[in-house]
Amino acid sequence: MKQNRKKFAGIVLAAAMAMALSGCSSKGTAPVLTVDGKEVTLGETKGSVFPLTEFAMEIPGQGTPMEMMPGKSWLSTFMTLKKDGKSYAYLYVYNPDRSEVLVTSATIYKVTFSMHSEETEASFWAEDNILVNGVDYSGMDAEAVKETMAEYKALSEESEYLSYRDGKYLYRFDLDENGIVEEVEVEMEIDKSYS
Secondary structure, eight states: OHHHHHHHHHHHHHHHHHHHHHHHHHTOOOOEEEETTEEEETTTOBGGGSOTTTOEEEBTTTBSOOSEEOTTEEOOSOEEEEETTEEEEEEEEEEOSSSOEEGGGSEEEEEEEEOOOSSSTTOOBOSSOOEETTEEOTTOBHHHHHHHTTTSEEEEEOSSEEEEEETTEEEEEEEOTTSBEEEEEEEEOOOTTOO
C-alpha cells in the first residue's frame, strides 16, 4: 500500500513538472533588440535605457511625455525614438506595476522600425539598423528572413509580409515591392484589458 502511494506521488510530481516545463516554453523567449548600442529586452527594459540627454522620445505632435503613467496601464500611442535628428524606432510602453511611473520610464512591449533607404533623399530613418536577436534584417529578402526565423511558428508567409510567433512574442516583417525587408515589428502580447 505504501509503495503504491509513493508511485502515485511520483507520477503526480512528474506530471506537474512536465506541465510546468511545457508552460514555460509556451511563453517563448523575450526578443532582444540592439538600438544604437543599447539593449532592449521586450517586457523587461524600461524606456529610461535611452537617456533623454542623448535621445528624444516624443509622442508625435505632443512632444516629450512628461506625465505619469498609472499602474496597470498601457500607451496605445507610440513614441518616436530619435537621436541627432534621425528616427530609430517607434516605442510602445506599458506599466505592469501598481505604482505610477513617468511615461518615458515605462516598460517597452513593442518596437517597430523601418530600414534606411538610399533611394529616398530625405530618409529620416537612422542608417544604423536595429538588430533583432543579433540579426540585421537590412537588405534581406523573404527567403533569408524565413531562414533566420525557422525555429519560430510561421503565422503568415505572404508575398507582402512575413509573421512569426514564439509563445507570447510576435515578429512581423513587411516587404517592399522588390521583396526586401522595409519594416520590422516585434511585440510582446500584453493584457490590454486594463486601463
